[in-house]
Amino acid sequence: MGYQVLARKYRPQRFADVAGQDHVTRTLLNALTQNRIAHGYIFSGHRGIGKTTIARIVAQALNCRNEIGTSARPTPEPCGVCDSCIEVRQGNAVDVIEIDAATNRGIDEIRELRDAARYSPARDRYKIYILDEAHQITDAAFNALLKTLEEPPAHVIFMMATTQPEDIPQTIRSRCQHFSFHAVKFDDILAQLRMIAGQEGVEAEDAALALLAEAGDGSMRDALSIMDQAIASAPVEEGRPVLSTVQIRELMGSVPNAIFERLLEAVAAGQSAALMQQLNLLVNAGHSPSSLARQMVRYLRNALMAKLGGEETELLQISGDERARAMRTALLFTEEELTRDLQIILRTFDDLNYRQEQRFHLELGLLKLIHAQRLLPLEELLSGVAGGGGLRSPAPASAPRASAGPPRPAATTPAITPTTPTYSPFGPGAGGWSSGPGMKQSSAASPVGELVRPAISTATQIAPESQAAAPKRVVTPFPAASSNGFGSAETVTEGALARATEAAPQVLGPPTVEALRHAIGSALVTAGHESASQLLGSGAWILDGATLRIEVAGMGKKMLSLTVNAAAEKIIRQELQRLGASPRFLVVPGTGTGQVEAAMMSVPVAGSIQEAALANPLVQRAREIFKAEVRSVVDLRRK
Numbered sequence: 063m064g065y066q067v068l069a070r071k072y073r074p075q076r077f078a079d080v081a082g083q084d085h086v087t088r089t090l091l092n093a094l095t096q097n098r099i100a101h102g103y104i105f106s107g108h109r110g111i112g113k114t115t116i117a118r119i120v121a122q123a124l125n126c127r128n129e130i131g132t133s134a135r136p137t138p139e140p141c142g143v144c145d146s147c148i149e150v151r152q153g154n155a156v157d158v159i160e161i162d163a164a165t166n167r168g169i170d171e172i173r174e175l176r177d178a179a180r181y182s183p184a185r186d187r188y189k190i191y192i193l194d195e196a197h198q199i200t201d202a203a204f205n206a207l208l209k210t211l212e213e214p215p216a217h218v219i220f221m222m223a224t225t226q227p228e229d230i231p232q233t234i235r236s237r238c239q240h241f242s243f244h245a246v247k248f249d250d251i252l253a254q255l256r257m258i259a260g261q262e263g264v265e266a267e268d269a270a271l272a273l274l275a276e277a278g279d280g281s282m283r284d285a286l287s288i289m290d291q292a293i294a295s296a297p298v299e300e301g302r303p304v305l306s307t308v309q310i311r312e313l314m315g316s317v318p319n320a321i322f323e324r325l326l327e328a329v330a331a332g333q334s335a336a337l338m339q340q341l342n343l344l345v346n347a348g349h350s351p352s353s354l355a356r357q358m359v360r361y362l363r364n365a366l367m368a369k370l371g372g373e374e375t376e377l378l379q380i381s382g383d384e385r386a387r388a389m390r391t392a393l394l395f396t397e398e399e400l401t402r403d404l405q406i407i408l409r410t411f412d413d414l415n416y417r418q419e420q421r422f423h424l425e426l427g428l429l430k431l432i433h434a435q436r437l438l439p440l441e442e443l444l445s446g447v448a449g450g451g452g453l454r455s456p457a458p459a460s461a462p463r464a465s466a467g468p469p470r471p472a473a474t475t476p477a478i479t480p481t482t483p484t485y486s487p488f489g490p491g492a493g494g495w496s497s498g499p500g501m502k503q504s505s506a507a508s509p510v511g512e513l514v515r516p517a518i519s520t521a522t523q524i525a526p527e528s529q530a531a532a533p534k535r536v537v538t539p540f541p542a543a544s545s546n547g548f549g550s551a552e553t554v555t556e557g558a559l560a561r562a563t564e565a566a567p568q569v570l571g572p573p574t575v576e577a578l579r580h581a582i583g584s585a586l587v588t589a590g591h592e593s594a595s596q597l598l599g600s601g602a603w604i605l606d607g608a609t610l611r612i613e614v615a616g617m618g619k620k621m622l623s624l625t626v627n628a629a630a631e632k633i634i635r636q637e638l639q640r641l642g643a644s645p646r647f648l649v650v651p652g653t654g655t656g657q658v659e660a661a662m663m664s665v666p667v668a669g670s671i672q673e674a675a676l677a678n679p680l681v682q683r684a685r686e687i688f689k690a691e692v693r694s695v696v697d698l699r700r701k
């Protein structure tokens with residue numbers, strides 16, 4: 063006999079030799095022992111895990127001529143030496159018909175099969191049809207088959223092997239016994255490879271066999287066919303082929319996991335340049351970006367599983383050394399980070415399949431890992447822990463977010479959502495207060511401090527446009543993280559007040575501006591445009607000749623026009639005319655006064671739950687960081 067591939071040469075001939083499918087073989091052995099044979103079987107599961115192998119063993123057992131026990135009973139284990147067993151093994155038994163349904167899937171082939179099934183077996187007890195890739199059979203063909211399955215002749219048995227059992231019609235499935243095969247465990251594959259290496263006289267280090275087993279990825283056949291190739295290309299020493307990890311990696315075009323460990327160490331350390339250099343070496347060495355991404359997905363997945371289940375978890379189907387490596391990488395990251403990194407690389411891998419310039423996409427994906435690294439967990443950000451990292455470096459904390467998606471106007475959401483339907487037309491800076499609804503309860507002293515304190519740091523850190531404009535006017539809308547949390551509030555406040563006073567005359571203009579603010583604000587609220595009211599209330603109102611200019615900070619033109627829409631504009635125009643002012647006005651992005659902030663601080667009734675919540679440093683911090691507002695506070699204890 064000529065050369066036989068390992069998968070065929072070592073195909074199990076007894077149930078006991080089939081690796082990793084004990085749940086299937088046990089049931090089938092029982093059925094054979096008790097002579098409870100069904101007329102239809104479905105064997106489902108991934109490729110190369112023993113479906114057709116088991117179908118053949120069943121066929122041998124059913125038709126073996128050396129029966130153990132009574133002649134009425136099939137044997138649980140075929141003898142393997144009788145004519146029938148040998149013919150089945152060689153694939154030329156008259157009464158065991160193997161059909162590749164991938165190529166014989168049409169109605170004609172199945173009709174032929176069905177008609178032939180009516181006749182008794184030529185020699186053996188059963189006429190057995192093994193349909194491989196059974197899900198490929200067309201619906202019409204399945205219908206033709208259904209008749210036979212509904213009233214099967216006593217001598218006919220169908221065994222369907224499929225990777226997609228869900229594609230087999232329910233009418234067929236319900237008439238079959240369904241066995242779902244498991245992926246073969248790493249250790250089982252490794253043991254089999256060891257045995258075969260011994261039998262074949264192949265010299266192989268265990269790490270090399272582990273690599274093959276891993277590459278098999280749950281499929282014995284895949285592992286064996288890579289082993290075939292490896293043996294064929296192995297150097298021969300003293301008449302024995304020698305398998306090494308280096309040679310097998312070369313064969314599979316894979317990179318040692320040590321490299322991925324290093325890449326992820328660079329990610330953990332935030333070393334973008336080192337990361338790019340390593341990638342450059344890999345690409346120059348001829349590794350394709352998509353193969354690198356695919357291997358990295360696998361590596362990250364293993365690290366994540368190690369994180370979740372520990373080094374010994376069943377979720378890892380890799381060798382002991384690799385488990386240790388996965389664990390080392392896992393310790394560099396949190397579970398969230400690993401999850402996110404895996405997601406980023408998975409997406410990168412996906413993208414690579416459709417893109418030109420694969421290399422750049424992989425580079426981008428890897429850099430994203432580093433940037434994502436800088437995102438802080440919410441709790442950390444709020445509590446200001448983590449060595450103050452979140453507070454000290456607001457820029458890195460927000461930069462990745464911006465890079466992940468289109469840049470977002472800083473104060474978008476908070477500014478449009480009204481805290482309260484009442485309009486609080488606060489003037490900017492000192493003396494700008496007018497009494498309006500909602501103002502009554504706030505004490506004069508605290509709101510000013512509260513109002514201005516957060517205002518300043520923003521101008522310099524977050525909003526560059528505001529910064530440019532800052533010298534001219536009062537500025538500044540929304541708070542950012544001040545350099546050391548609440549401590550610096552006092553000092554900042556003074557600066558802010560000074561600037562506010564200085565700039566006040568320019569901004570406030572004639573007193574009528576305040577009248578306009580109040581009237582327009584109220585009119586908008588009355589007409590149901592609370593968002594617009596709130597937004598404009600937070601802006602700086604300037605009478606520029608006859609034109610009223612409202613500069614709203616932290617919001618792009620587009621968002622502005624969405625909030626202050628045509629209907630709102632109409633109301634503003636009407637209100638201006640009603641007050642005898644020129645109807646010309648402009649709402650433009652610019653610097654505001656941070657009044658949304660102030661409005662919120664003033665609203666709660668003293669001693670209310672809202673006040674308590676707003677006084678909480680964590681809540682204040684969250685509002686600062688996210689430029690958010692507190693819309694409502696629910697006291698769950700009262701329910």
Ligand SMILES: [Zn+2]
Nearest residue numbers: 126141144147
């Ligand atoms: Zn036999």
